[in-house]
Amino acid sequence: KNFPPGPRPVPVFGNLLQLNLKNPLDDLKKLAERYGKVFSLYIGSRPAVVVSGVQAMKEALVTRSVEFAGRPQGLMINDITNNKGVVMVNYGSYWKEQRRFALMMLRNFGMGKQSMEERILGEISHIISHLEKNAGKTTDPQTLFHKAASNIICSVLFGTRYEHDDEFLKLIIRIFTENSKMANGPWSMAYDSLPWLRGFPLPFRKAFQNMETMKKFTADLVAQHQKTRIPGDPRDFVDSYLDELEKRGDDGSSFSERQLVYFLLDLHFAGTDTTSNGLLTAFLYLTTHPDVQERCQREIDVVLGEKEQASYEDRHRMPYVQAMIHEVQRVADTVPLSVFHATTKDTQLMGYDIPKGTLIIPNLSSVLNEESQWKFPHDFNPENFLNQQGEFVKPEAFMPFSAGPRMCLGEGLARMELFLVLVTLLRRFQFVWPEDGGVPDYTLVFGITQTPKPYRMGIRLRGTQRG
Ligand code: HEM
Numbered sequence: 001k002n003f004p005p006g007p008r009p010v011p012v013f014g015n016l017l018q019l020n021l022k023n024p025l026d027d028l029k030k031l032a033e034r035y036g037k038v039f040s041l042y043i044g045s046r047p048a049v050v051v052s053g054v055q056a057m058k059e060a061l062v063t064r065s066v067e068f069a070g071r072p073q074g075l076m077i078n079d080i081t082n083n084k085g086v087v088m089v090n091y092g093s094y095w096k097e098q099r100r101f102a103l104m105m106l107r108n109f110g111m112g113k114q115s116m117e118e119r120i121l122g123e124i125s126h127i128i129s130h131l132e133k134n135a136g137k138t139t140d141p142q143t144l145f146h147k148a149a150s151n152i153i154c155s156v157l158f159g160t161r162y163e164h165d166d167e168f169l170k171l172i173i174r175i176f177t178e179n180s181k182m183a184n185g186p187w188s189m190a191y192d193s194l195p196w197l198r199g200f201p202l203p204f205r206k207a208f209q210n211m212e213t214m215k216k217f218t219a220d221l222v223a224q225h226q227k228t229r230i231p232g233d234p235r236d237f238v239d240s241y242l243d244e245l246e247k248r249g250d251d252g253s254s255f256s257e258r259q260l261v262y263f264l265l266d267l268h269f270a271g272t273d274t275t276s277n278g279l280l281t282a283f284l285y286l287t288t289h290p291d292v293q294e295r296c297q298r299e300i301d302v303v304l305g306e307k308e309q310a311s312y313e314d315r316h317r318m319p320y321v322q323a324m325i326h327e328v329q330r331v332a333d334t335v336p337l338s339v340f341h342a343t344t345k346d347t348q349l350m351g352y353d354i355p356k357g358t359l360i361i362p363n364l365s366s367v368l369n370e371e372s373q374w375k376f377p378h379d380f381n382p383e384n385f386l387n388q389q390g391e392f393v394k395p396e397a398f399m400p401f402s403a404g405p406r407m408c409l410g411e412g413l414a415r416m417e418l419f420l421v422l423v424t425l426l427r428r429f430q431f432v433w434p435e436d437g438g439v440p441d442y443t444l445v446f447g448i449t450q451t452p453k454p455y456r457m458g459i460r461l462r463g464t465q466r467g
Helices: 026-035 053-064 074-081 094-107 114-133 143-155 168-181 186-193 204-230 235-247 257-272 276-286 290-304 312-317 318-333 362-370 412-429
Strands: 038-043 046-052 347-349 353-355 359-363 429-432 457-461
Touching: 026 046, 026 114, 026 359, 038 114, 038 186, 038 362, 046 053, 053 114, 053 143, 053 362, 074 186, 074 290, 074 312, 094 114, 094 235, 094 257, 114 143, 114 412, 143 168, 143 257, 143 276, 143 412, 143 429, 168 457, 204 235, 235 257, 257 276, 276 290, 276 318, 276 412, 276 429, 290 312, 290 318, 290 353, 290 412, 290 429, 312 318, 312 412, 318 412, 359 362, 412 429
Parallel strands: 046 359
Antiparallel strands: 038 046, 347 353, 429 457
16 A cells, blocks of 8 residues: 555566566666656566655655665575675674774775775776787777776785786676676576576576685685784785684674675675776767867866876866766766665655565666756766866766665775776877777666676877876
8 A cells, every 4th residue: 555656567577577677777767757756666576666866766765764775685686695795785783884894994995095096006007008008009998997996906805916817807807797797687587586496507597606606716815814814914804804803703793704705705896897887988988079088188187297196186176077087977877776775664755655675776877867957968978067167066966876874885996996097097098989980889788787888999198198
């Protein structure tokens, strides 16, 4: 009663057969136009509520924050992560403790501080070598930024990085990108809605196998740390966690070595297939909008002058670059349906009643593209983030990291990476759309994270700029 309206479900499948499961975003948009910003859907027999537009999103995630801060249980993604880690852990003290620890660690290892900048700048030097080798030619950036993002988060977590041609790094990237497309694709929907299918050797098995490979690799790294660590003198996240574990002993808290492995997997995955897709999107648009690229380069040249390297602080003096990066994130629409939420108690949203435990789908994509919220909702235009005086402004509908207590915990790291990579590379190179590149295709490949279609870009060294 008073549950949000929605299309009529059929037995067993619910509304799944009415959606394009390879990419349901257009269907969700049409359903929101028909039933409203808060409407219901059935995934098999499981009721779900889709939240669209900034007003409903803020009421759910910010105003009623705790009531909407749960995670659904019993889905493929829960089975893959064994209800451990942080991303899929339900709202409660276990999740709070682990999340708090992760935030503290990211700060200690330089979140917002110099040392994180050094890690990022160090990794950028490897991107630069790759691009320099390809100066005057074209290159396919498909995995370049994934490798860099994986290395940056690996340096925080494990104190290691891998050469870009390392076969193991390539395997990590393949696994993460495959799983991010499978995690909310057609086979995971089949797994979620038809439990009797789960035992069959169907394509969703691949996601579990991938997870096993990553689990083994991660557990090995933890074991190596156990052998080489000096208690009280942590080198990285793993050492700090092991210190914490020792300190707590058997206090019945959420800390355990098994939890650590899933925690590391969550952070490694979440830190790899997100920022990288933002960067891929950035270069797709910068190569095809040379006017935007040149305006950024002019601003970068003036602000950095003779400075050896860019620093994150410089962003305050680069309103246009900031606007460009935010606009990139808006059109990149990297995590379109967020991570699914669940209600933690009986609650209400926009006047409807929603029972405890209902699956909530926050359609962040609908907010980033909401016509009433943006000056140029359908174009790539940094003016979306500039006021009349040319100052940088951030509209409230800018929510690529979601909002509320579950909001992305890597936002600070991601923003620092985006800024430093883009500024450093734009200072040193000019990026061009190849003459034989055809008509650019901006359509994104759907998944938990969205990715631009493969493209090539031409690399030219710029004049005398440092970088
Ligand atoms: C541009 C890059 C990124 C984007 C767009 C992004 C976006 C998101 C979104 C939409 C969520 C779901 C929030 C919710 O459920 O309401 C999320 C969660 C999360 N992100 Fe990110 N993210 C990015 C980068 C990162 C990085 C670099 C890390 C690594 C530390 C990270 C770690 C996480 C974690 C651990 C969660 C789960 C938080 C929780 O459940 O409490 N993310 N992210």
